[in-house]
Amino acid sequence: MALFTFKLPDIGEGISEAEIVGWHVKVGDRVEEDQPIADMMTDKATVEMESPVAGTVVRLAGEPGDQVPIGSMLVEIEIEVEGQGEVAAAPPPSDETIEAETPGEVVIEDNIPNSVRPEPVEGPSFSAALVQEQEAGFDRLSPNGDESDAPVLASPAVRARAKELGIDLAQVKPSGDRIRHADLDAYLLYGSGQGYGPAGRSARRADETVKVIGMRRRIAENMAASKRHIPHFTYVEEIDVTALEELREQLNAERGERPKLTMLPLLIVAICRTLPEFPMLNARYDDEAGVVTRHGSVHLGLATQTDAGLMVPVIRDAQDRNIWQLASEIRRLAEAARTGKAKSEELSGSTLTLTSLGPLGGIATTPVINRPEVAIIGPNRVVERPVFRGKEVVAAKLMNLSISCDHRVVDGWDAASFVQAVKKRLEAPAFLFVN
Incomplete structure (x- = not known):
């Protein structure tokens, strides 16, 4: 040997x-x-x-x-x-x-x-198991490791955790196409009747110590550095997107084989058409050298939630893409990030970041800047509310748009003026397609 x-x-x-x-x-x-x-x-x-x-x-x-x-x-x-x-x-x-x-x-x-002989090293922690679940293959073996007519679909990391907790995976109800860590947590909370807690009181669960490592540690370090070094300010404006939503529905009805449009590609077009008037926002600040680089191309970062944590894949030269190309690239990059297949060059070099919580967007957000960039934009949830149009009250679809900026290099007037220019294009969508 x-x-x-x-x-x-x-x-x-x-x-x-x-x-x-x-x-x-x-x-x-x-x-x-x-x-x-x-x-x-x-x-x-x-x-x-x-x-x-x-x-x-x-x-x-x-x-x-x-x-x-x-x-x-x-x-x-x-x-x-x-x-x-x-x-x-x-x-x-x-x-x-x-x-x-x-x-x-x-x-x-x-x-x-x-x-x-070296002492055995303990298996991966809960946080590491999340990354393994993302990257490892999934098997269809029964909980005891044998083939079964009624297989349980779960990753090796989930199986290992279930074994440590003494949980029979056959008794766990999956929330999707396979059993995940969240399903184990739900089983611990509610037992075999997952999803239905005891009436009249909150379910109790044991304390859990999770080591901050990997992607979560990188996120923690980056966010702490951003808040420590950058004096943030946030500006929020309400935008009437009724006409924009009508346009989006019409385009989707005629899209054919092209990807379904969300609000994001249309918002990105508005941002890219507005940025040449406000070059101080499409920039990166090297505070150690005291140099601000204003970029001519828009390399737009997309804050994307994954099982491993927040990642920011980048749409290169977003200003050169039409709405359908943007929709395809958004889908491709989001899938690559969530499956752990994004390349390192696809996760760096952004000049401005867009962060959206989709249907969880809330009334307003105060996003944290992706250092060394100087601004980050956050669209919020679209809601339908009554508004005055002249003397009439009509239903309108409204969305708040947030922008956080680095006050060392961006003034409040510039941020507000930029958002107002974006608002003009979104409220009159014809401006998205004309110079």
Whole structure:
């Protein structure tokens, strides 16, 4: 037998270390060549690491949340040898995201006493399990691991958590196409009658300690830095989108094979047509160098909620796309973000961010700026209310539009004037299609 040391390879330019988001294996597991073994997060993206050899896992570098330097040990795997002092050849991994050969070294050991075997490392935490659920495959095995005529669809991470909690997955009612962590939480709260709490009192649940790691830690750090460095102010205006909604319904009725239009593509067109008049808003501020870069192209970030947390995929050159192209790109980027398939270049380089809570949009929002940008725009829920048109009272569809700005480089007058110009285009939709 021999030990193969799999060292963390260079997974990006300028990256010196990566965070362990979650393990796909534990000590004692048998792994095959190219089998996923860990999810590692850098400043730009989450990368799935695969085993370059087949064997048995004997040591892991740490727990979820730990930082691992590039070139240091990630996993030690016990492999079989063909002859004394010779190790079976193993081809390098084929992952296109890793250009260099996988670093690794082999130590020949005839026997490894049990007394020096590494202690097993605990499985992934709840937060890491969420990332595993997003990226790992799903099986249709019954709760005991055997095939069944009535299979339970759940990810390995959900199964592991259910086992720790002593929950029979066959008794859990899924809220969608598979059992998720939220379904386990509902089962803990309400038992087999999920969704129906005891009348007259609130359900009780045990305290839970969740380690802040991975995407959630990145979000926490970025939001804290934004509020710490940027003096925010927020301006909110009400917009009558009755005509815009009528136009949207007419376009959807004739869309054919094209994607269904939401409000967002029309709002993006209005933003892109207005920004040339207000270049101070489509900008990034390097506060250390004291330089504001006003961008000519609009690289629009879309704040997107995923199982792993908030991500911001970017529509490149949004000003050059029509409403149908924008609708397609919004759908593609949102799906890539939610399934963990967004590339690192699709998650960086935005010059202005748009954040929308859809039907949960509320009356008004005060969004936090995506630093180093200087502004973020948040449309709110469309509601129907009576309004005066002359002396008549009519029903109108109204929407509040919020904008938060960096007061160091954007004045309140500029923000208000920009929103008023956007409002003019949205309330008279013909202005969206004429110069």
